[in-house]
Amino acid sequence: MAPSVAEISESQGTAPVTVPLKNVSETTESKPKVRRIIDEEKDSTASYPNYLPTWDHGEKYPAWEPFTHVEHGKGADPTFKDLLPEGSTIQRLTPSIGSEVRGVQLSKLSDAGKDQLALLVAQRKVVAFRDQDFADLPIPDALNFGGYFGRHHIHPTSGAPEGHPEVHIVYRNGSDGEVEAFFANRNSSVQWHSDVSYEQQPPGTTFLYILDSPEVGGDTAFVNQVEAYNRLSPAIQERLHGLRAIHSGFEQAEFSKGRGGVVRREPVSNEHPIVRTHPATGEKALYVNGGFTRSIVGLKKEESESLLSFLLNHIGRGIDYQARVRWGPKTVVVWDNRVTAHSAIFDWTTGERRHLARITPQAERPYETPYAA
Template identity: 75%
Template structure:
């Protein structure tokens, strides 16, 4: 996208609709907006396997506030036999009993609509599913976006870099080398950073896709934690108390961090109130909807009260090793997770100099809602 384009997002219904572009003045106060390109920072040459996916940060791209849209969850009425997804010759292996699976023999980009519906249901049930030997990275970027757009309106991240001309793609990129890794540990003991993506939005993401271009031979895995099981492990008294509570999710800190580092702010930051316990539309399961990345406080409670509950919940989620899964990246891997019922954390544990480069397609879902607490049957 050129600096002379300002994108207006329009309301969408079941699937993402095309973005409408409006011409705008390419200059601000007589100067052209700053455009930072990762490939320029590598001297115009790169060892990246997919250079057209290297990030660009265009300070001239600005977007209006997101508008509400009607989301239809495709997993809700999907065939639970998965006959259009797990075709003959495919295999599925569970990573752990409760969380995560790995599938081979399925090509996501070739799925029928029925297969995509079943994909949404499988991911809602297993929380995260890794698909091996995929062609998503090799498709034209617009084709990859068309595939992801089936699952909801594309989210455009307010602060991240994107492939030039495709702001709907969120990029994760560390070009490698010890200088990229060592500063992480200057003020912290580990890289654990559990979060659910952009939950400050009024309609946060649902079925989410992350695919790999470059990765270390060993290291750079991603860990996922199951928020449904985290909820299930609580006492009934505590579950009941959490119902009806709402929490503030804020994007202001992310925007301010980008500002301090000279980064972009494509859309002004927002906050949203979401229930602490969220119900999934396809499975009916209840899960904790709280994460350390964006949840700031509980509405109606004093700071000490709010902090005590949030600290307990975040510790409970983070230490739940028996309802977590770890995905190892390999060439051709696409990881699909349900952002409504999980948190995840990148694991920055390699010092061998390899690049780690991934792309995320982030369809938005429904506004979080909760259903009443139901006591277990006697």
């Protein structure tokens, strides 16, 4: 059985909305399996059935080719005059991470406003925009907006709206037994990760918008990886510079295969610096996460496990540099995957649907700059 849960979880520099050529092995005698939630949920009550996930076993994509990323936050106007016009409001969720904005319609932003959006999100790490029209736009229009910030990532294993593989769907339908099955072998739903960090060019400015959610519950937690780095002693900071870690997508692919799911692209692993630098802010951030970081290059097994365990525990317990975003109707959350990790929170037992869509522009290859005391 394929998994019932899909959450595992340029004009001036804009990447075009393009899809790599499919290599579909299909004959008239045997067509690849296609699983559609819309077929399984007879008379579905989903608010946006056009966003219900599909898994097409015939979709196969070649390896990603490197591309030149344009960082729109770099050099953007720090007064945010095109992003936060008169009458809009912005309120901090916590001192170090997270803001909430009202009175701004993202889909109407000018290019200058989009540049300032990239800068604001890099500074505040995660920003929730309320009363947005994203979910009601035609899907190609939402993708055109997201494509301004980089090349669209196509997830190798998750469900997507049919015909739009660039959209990653997060989905729980609240079916009977889902809660019990999820917690059968775990105590908590917290799984800190930075999306698909195993890619050579992982995501930067990232968009997630709500389609259906429980009345209470299903929040998303974010952690500020810049502040996590800043809290370390200078001696540890200096030692981490120059170290690289392996981020792997093989386990995710094997998990999908083992449950009869899709693997659209051959899995990869890549080495990234443990401390990366943000191109717009110059801030240094820890770049390891429990979802995909496997080991530290050049260290023996016990050494790698010990140091990586310390860093992941440090990130996970940093409640004073974390924020929890509560979803509401017509909310779009924008965050910077380069300087944060996040976790969905599975804490509702009312059987309500949780359905979101993610647009995931890729960014530059992670790099580090020399240690500075």
